[in-house]
Amino acid sequence: MAETIGFIAIKGGVGKTTCTANIGASLAYKFNKKVLLVDANFTAPNLGFYFDIFDTKKTIHDVLQNKVKIEDAIVEYNEKIHIIPGALCQGAIKKPLVLDAVLKKVKDAYDIILIDSSPNIENEILFTINASDVVYTVTTPDFPTLSTTLRLLKLTHQKKNYVNGLILNKVKYKKYELEKREIEKTAEAPVIGVIPNDWKVEESLSIPKPLPLYAPKSNAAVAFNSIAAMIIDEDYKDPRFLARLKNLFMRR
Numbered sequence: 001m002a003e004t005i006g007f008i009a010i011k012g013g014v015g016k017t018t019c020t021a022n023i024g025a026s027l028a029y030k031f032n033k034k035v036l037l038v039d040a041n042f043t044a045p046n047l048g049f050y051f052d053i054f055d056t057k058k059t060i061h062d063v064l065q066n067k068v069k070i071e072d073a074i075v076e077y078n079e080k081i082h083i084i085p086g087a088l089c090q091g092a093i094k095k096p097l098v099l100d101a102v103l104k105k106v107k108d109a110y111d112i113i114l115i116d117s118s119p120n121i122e123n124e125i126l127f128t129i130n131a132s133d134v135v136y137t138v139t140t141p142d143f144p145t146l147s148t149t150l151r152l153l154k155l156t157h158q159k160k161n162y163v164n165g166l167i168l169n170k171v172k173y174k175k176y177e178l179e180k181r182e183i184e185k186t187a188e189a190p191v192i193g194v195i196p197n198d199w200k201v202e203e204s205l206s207i208p209k210p211l212p213l214y215a216p217k218s219n220a221a222v223a224f225n226s227i228a229a230m231i232i233d234e235d236y237k238d239p240r241f242l243a244r245l246k247n248l249f250m251r252r
């Protein structure tokens with residue numbers, strides 16, 4: 001049965017969708033896992049864009065409103081990556097079915113299910129938290145974002161849903177940025193992955209193609225691979241470093 005992993009944050013634009021799409025792609029391309037990616041950002045869904053899916057008739061909105069079966073809303077990007085997109089123009093869902101219960105019907109067909117959350121703290125984010133076995137909060141190394149991360153951690157603690165770790169995204173390695181260990185200490189949660197700010201991320205989206213496929217040697221793709229490896233408990237070493245090391249010895 002697939003493990004379900006949710007990517008959450010209550011700040012927009014920190015990289016929840018980017019992480020869902022690219023860690024999912026890495027799990028599929030690099031580690032040969034069969035993944036289901038679910039767009040649970042009901043107000044502003046855009047996970048499908050990362051896979052060139054712009055117009056689908058059956059969406060997660062229809063599934064949660066009991067209009068279509070979950071199996072019928074799954075778009076097969078390829079054999080390893082399946083996606084349930086959201087409806088672009090629909091917005092909030094009134095009295096929805098519970099995402100957790102709906103996903104259970106297809107869990108046996110996948111190795112891993114990743115959920116892209118909404119930043120909406122009122123209720124949408126709880127869909128992802130409640131449906132996930134493991135929850136990661138995406139944050140960036142600045143005070144305003146860290147403050148929203150702390151607020152989210154407090155909320156999840158109150159609901160007895162614990163966040164398993166933080167993903168630090170868009171890191172520029174500048175002096176003015178908060179450091180990883182400062183963030184871990186303040187949040188009292190481990191940073192399980194660091195993703196650099198990499199223009200290849202936005203370039204891949206303009207194609208659109210998932211980064212691990214479009215630019216597998218880019219800094220961010222290597223970071224997504226590392227996080228994917230950590231999620232499935234596999235070893236992963238930066239192949240560029242090993243290649244450079246080999247070249248060094250071969251030249252001598």
Ligand SMILES: Nc1ncnc2c1ncn2[C@@H]1O[C@H](COP(=O)(O)OP(=O)(O)OP(=O)(O)O)[C@@H](O)[C@H]1O
Pocket residue numbers: 009011012013014015016017018019041044117118119169170171195196197198199201202205220
């Ligand atoms: N590591 C990165 N390097 C460069 N650009 C990035 C990186 N991560 C994300 N981005 C860019 O930042 C923008 C916002 O990312 P994304 O849509 O994933 O955020 P989000 O948290 O899902 O936002 P929302 O709350 O609106 O759903 C996108 O244009 C994306 O390409």
Ligand SMILES: [Mg+2]
Pocket residue numbers: 016017018041046116117
């Ligand atoms: Mg998003």
